[in-house]
Amino acid sequence: MSFATLLPRPVSVTPAPGSCPWPSTVDVRDAALPAEGYRLEISSDGIVLFRGDAAGEFYGRQTLRQLAGPDAFRAASLGGEASIPCGVVEDHPRFGWRGCLLDVARHFRTKAEVLRFVDLLAAHKLNVLNLHLTDDQGWRFEVPAFPRLTSVGGWRPSSMAGSGGAQDGRPHGGFYTGDDLREIVAYAAARSITVVPEIDIPGHARAALAAYPSLGTSPAYEVWTEWGISTSLLDPSESTLDFFRRVFDHLLDLFPSKVIALGGDETPGATDEHREFVRLLAEHLVARGRTPMGWDEVLDIPGLPPMVIGSWQNESAGVRAASAGHDVVMCPEQHVYLDHRQAEHPDEPIPVGWVHTLEDVYAYEPALTGPRMRGVQAQVWSEHLDDVRRVDYMAFPRLSAFAEVAWSSGDRDYAEFLPRLRDHHLPRLDALGVDYRPLDGPRPWQTRPGVPGRPR
Numbered sequence: 001m002s003f004a005t006l007l008p009r010p011v012s013v014t015p016a017p018g019s020c021p022w023p024s025t026v027d028v029r030d031a032a033l034p035a036e037g038y039r040l041e042i043s044s045d046g047i048v049l050f051r052g053d054a055a056g057e058f059y060g061r062q063t064l065r066q067l068a069g070p071d072a073f074r075a076a077s078l079g080g081e082a083s084i085p086c087g088v089v090e091d092h093p094r095f096g097w098r099g100c101l102l103d104v105a106r107h108f109r110t111k112a113e114v115l116r117f118v119d120l121l122a123a124h125k126l127n128v129l130n131l132h133l134t135d136d137q138g139w140r141f142e143v144p145a146f147p148r149l150t151s152v153g154g155w156r157p158s159s160m161a162g163s164g165g166a167q168d169g170r171p172h173g174g175f176y177t178g179d180d181l182r183e184i185v186a187y188a189a190a191r192s193i194t195v196v197p198e199i200d201i202p203g204h205a206r207a208a209l210a211a212y213p214s215l216g217t218s219p220a221y222e223v224w225t226e227w228g229i230s231t232s233l234l235d236p237s238e239s240t241l242d243f244f245r246r247v248f249d250h251l252l253d254l255f256p257s258k259v260i261a262l263g264g265d266e267t268p269g270a271t272d273e274h275r276e277f278v279r280l281l282a283e284h285l286v287a288r289g290r291t292p293m294g295w296d297e298v299l300d301i302p303g304l305p306p307m308v309i310g311s312w313q314n315e316s317a318g319v320r321a322a323s324a325g326h327d328v329v330m331c332p333e334q335h336v337y338l339d340h341r342q343a344e345h346p347d348e349p350i351p352v353g354w355v356h357t358l359e360d361v362y363a364y365e366p367a368l369t370g371p372r373m374r375g376v377q378a379q380v381w382s383e384h385l386d387d388v389r390r391v392d393y394m395a396f397p398r399l400s401a402f403a404e405v406a407w408s409s410g411d412r413d414y415a416e417f418l419p420r421l422r423d424h425h426l427p428r429l430d431a432l433g434v435d436y437r438p439l440d441g442p443r444p445w446q447t448r449p450g451v452p453g454r455p456r
């Protein structure tokens with residue numbers, strides 16, 4: 001095991017002769033280091049971990065785990081002797097926002113699956129889980145004042161199988177209680193991860209409309225059983241506004257995150273009243289001491305308070321947002337949408353979107369620098385990810401490449417990255433039990449013969 005295998009790549013490494021037996025006691029000391037930074041001094045006498053803050057200590061310990069070899073990623077020790085190389089590692093991240101969106105609305109992920117995903121983010125030194133909790137196809141968090149959001153909005157009788165229009169006829173559903181979400185938040189915080197929740201308004205809200213049709217303009221709605229962009233929008237009335245103020249207030253009780261996401265994307269037919277509705281909810285979050293986050297469509301809304309903009313349609317939206325005084329998280333679908341297919345390979349399961357190969361993701365370099373640039377975020381939308389193995393397959397190892405984009409400074413060379421990933425990191429994913437996509441294409445059971453996609 002050598003330092004060269006580390007992923008994400010540290011700022012600097014100075015190897016020294018010898019090795020240190022593992023597991024070892026770690027002498028943790030405070031030091032003046034950049035945010036989330038750490039310095040490891042490893043000698044045959046022991047390990048000193050200098051930490052700038054609690055996150056720095058966490059990341060130093062992750063690096064030690066990597067140096068100990070793949071078995072350190074198993075859930076229990078296999079026994080036997082291990083050692084780690086001697087030397088000094090200095091490290092801190094390039095971006096303060098190293099995010100991944102997980103869509104638990106289109107396909108629900110059990111609490112245990114979300115906790116496991118948090119572990120996988122932490123192992124990659126990612127620090128934001130943007131949890132997409134509500135959409136046309138499901139409402140996933142319990143709001144005691146409005147029980148129908150989950151009793152009606154939390155399930156659908158059937159789902160579209162791939163992109164061909166056929167239905168699978170299989171009920172799908174699930175939701176988190178307030179305590180489930182508190183548990184997820186605390187579990188993530190212990191791993192230096194902030195959970196940024198998202199309630200999507202005024203579009204992507206058919207599950208809420210099905211639960212409470214008076215939030216809309218039609219007498220009745222159904223939780224959507226199709227994929228795509230629904231034209232059903234919330235009615236931007238005073239009573240709908242009051243309803244969502246109460247829903248967001250409950251969300252704020254559960255999520256301490258400074259940033260709270262309200263969606264705002266894909267609203268065909270939206271009027272000035274819809275735009276004002278989004279602005280008023282953004283102001284509501286500001287009045288509660290939070291910073292609203294919206295997708296880049298909200299940039300068309302006049303008079304917005306300063307927000308965090310998720311620049312997804314293209315990167316020029318993020319550049320525009322920064323010049324309008326907003327902070328920016330770059331998450332462009334041209335580069336970091338991990339629901340998009342990974343290759344032209346004919347066996348790719350339910351191939352949708354553009355081809356984003358592992359190499360493409362590794363090559364992503366955000367177009368924005370400067371003080372408004374908070375960082376980057378990969379997106380795992382789940383229309384076609386109906387179980388956790390499908391999430392593993394689409395997310396990994398591309399999210400491992402993305403982690404290095406998010407953390408490591410300096411030039412990146414895919415030819416240098418690939419052997420590190422193949423020889424050292426994929427064995428860690430194996431030890432973690434991740435059902436990732438092998439570099440040469442899907443295993444037979446990872447294919448989905450007969451389920452059509454929609455390649456772009």
Ligand code: ACM
Nearest residue numbers: 265266295312333
């Ligand atoms: C999005 O992909 N609609 C943010």
